[in-house]
Amino acid sequence: MKLLRIGTAAVAGMACAFALTAPADAARPPSHPGGKPPGAGPASQCTRGGYANYQTTSGARFATATECTKYVAGGGVLVPVPVGFVSVTLQATPNPDFCKVLISGQGFTPLTTYDAEILWTDRLGSQGYIGNYATTDAAGSFIDNDTYIYTAPGENLTVTVGGVTSAPVPEQC
Structure with missing residues (x-):
């Protein structure tokens, strides 16, 4: 058996050679400005x-x-882009069979007219529908108070404006 004697200089040289052959991504600085990926x-x-x-x-x-x-x-x-929000409030009228529907919204595209769909569902599942519209102001808000509906106990009302639907409101005013 033959023993090979390695000197200190040879060990240092091998360590340097090992460092030069380390994996390419080890300790490499990011190649993107600020280190952010593309x-x-x-x-x-x-x-x-x-x-x-x-x-x-x-x-x-x-x-x-x-x-x-x-x-x-x-x-x-x-x-x-703002996310719209629609609110519905019912107000009493002199005729107890009808409510005034107040529709308001915010977070819509400014100065735009939207279709407003008023939908109600009775206790038996039958539905009624009224088409209307709402036009936003420069801030993307609107108020519509020109709609009246016939009321029936137990019905729920929702309003959809520009694809955004209000929470159901019981028809009681």
Whole structure:
């Protein structure tokens, strides 16, 4: 058996050679500015249909992902599209068989007219429907108080505006 004697210099040289052959990703600094992976910035929120969830700071909506991405690349800030909220209140009228329906909403696109669907369901499951509309102001809010409905105990009323439905309201005024 032959023994090989290795000196200190040889051990240091082997350690250096080992360090040079370490895995490529070990202790490598990130190759992206700021260490963020590609697609982690605001423009990535425009992809995969995400542009529909954002608007400009002035409230303008994006028609395409490219339009959204260009806006961000130009220094624009993405603002989430507001989520609408619809509220319904019933008021008594001089005729006890009818209620005045007060519909209000907020968080909609400013200066836009929406279809307003008033739907009620009676105890037997039958439904009634009235079509109406609601127009928002510059802040995206609206109030509609021009609708009257016939009331029947046990019926519930909901209102849908722009795809947003109110909580059910019992028809009692």
